[in-house]
Amino acid sequence: MTPDRLRLAVPNKGRLLEPTLRLLRDAGLEFEDQSRALVSHAENVPLDILHVRTEDIVELVGDGVADLGITGTNLLAEADVQLPVRLELGYGRCRLEAAVPVDDEAVSFEQLAGRRLATSHPATTRRFFGERGIDVAIVPLSGSVEVAPRLGLAEGIVDLVSTGSTLIMNGLRSVGCLLESQAVLVGRPSAVARRDATVDEVVTVLGAVVAGRRRKYLMMNAPRRALSAIEAILPGLASPSVIPLAHDDMVAVHAVVEDADVWRMLPPLRAAGASGILVVPIEKLVP
Numbered sequence: 001m002t003p004d005r006l007r008l009a010v011p012n013k014g015r016l017l018e019p020t021l022r023l024l025r026d027a028g029l030e031f032e033d034q035s036r037a038l039v040s041h042a043e044n045v046p047l048d049i050l051h052v053r054t055e056d057i058v059e060l061v062g063d064g065v066a067d068l069g070i071t072g073t074n075l076l077a078e079a080d081v082q083l084p085v086r087l088e089l090g091y092g093r094c095r096l097e098a099a100v101p102v103d104d105e106a107v108s109f110e111q112l113a114g115r116r117l118a119t120s121h122p123a124t125t126r127r128f129f130g131e132r133g134i135d136v137a138i139v140p141l142s143g144s145v146e147v148a149p150r151l152g153l154a155e156g157i158v159d160l161v162s163t164g165s166t167l168i169m170n171g172l173r174s175v176g177c178l179l180e181s182q183a184v185l186v187g188r189p190s191a192v193a194r195r196d197a198t199v200d201e202v203v204t205v206l207g208a209v210v211a212g213r214r215r216k217y218l219m220m221n222a223p224r225r226a227l228s229a230i231e232a233i234l235p236g237l238a239s240p241s242v243i244p245l246a247h248d249d250m251v252a253v254h255a256v257v258e259d260a261d262v263w264r265m266l267p268p269l270r271a272a273g274a275s276g277i278l279v280v281p282i283e284k285l286v287p
């Protein structure tokens with residue numbers, strides 16, 4: 001590790017490991033697959049990747065050991081250090097939820113007053129209920145939170161949920177969501193000046209990958225007279241590109257659209273006269 005290289009801390013195991021390495025590769029960073037080693041060096045950018053425990057990343061960035069880090073919003077909320085979020089990365093999505101046994105009568109946060117809540121997120125839970133004036137007792141646990149009610153340790157839990165199947169398997173039911181979480185890129189509050197340009201580069205390129213993943217490039221041919229109907233269906237990032245074709249009165253229309261809208265757009269585009277419609281992935285998008 002040399003001092004003039006930027007340091008990015010990433011998870012070395014767990015749920016965020018694979019999607020994080022995929023993001024770095026999709027961004028075009030070339031590095032050896034050394035996720036078992038502590039450090040790997042990017043070959044094409046002055047950047048060292050520190051492979052560390054997910055739970056340690058906020059602290060390492062806060063202490064200045066790393067300039068940037070990838071972690072979950074939930075871990076950021078739980079830490080003492082306040083770090084600026086430079087990018088939301090769109091994976092590792094989960095919710096921090098309060099839950100009680102299925103036969104419990106509580107259906108709101110207020111009805112949890114006076115309960116013991118087991119959680120591996122004590123600071124976030126304390127803050128959430130404190131801000132609402134609801135008095136709960138926190139039972140801090142580092143894992144297996146969902147079994148606490150059955151063991152008689154607590155009357156409810158606050159835990160991370162993505163599909164909800166762990167709650168169901170443990171005879172629990174959600175009462176509400178305290179926090180929505182996803183993977184985020186965090187930075188040091190004040191990055192050393194000489195490294196700022198590289199920090200901005202990393203933010204721009206990772207941001208371009210995340211933005212590209214959410215969108216598709218749509219190409220189609222259409223008779224020129226269908227153009228206004230087609231334009232009305234395509235909101236796009238900006239106005240679509242319209243390119244004349246060799247055959248009379250035919251044009252090619254290209255546009256960038258939200259991935260989530262493609263499904264809804266295809267039938268009306270076809271009905272409006274578009275043909276040869278291609279939906280193409282976008283590797284990177286810099287707005």
Ligand code: AMP
Pocket residue numbers: 013014015016054071072073074075092093094160161162163181182183
């Ligand atoms: P790990 O414990 O190392 O597998 O990573 C846990 C991190 O992954 C959490 O802190 C969250 O940011 C994220 N995550 C995403 N979905 C879930 C989930 N269903 N349960 C726990 N963590 C999740």
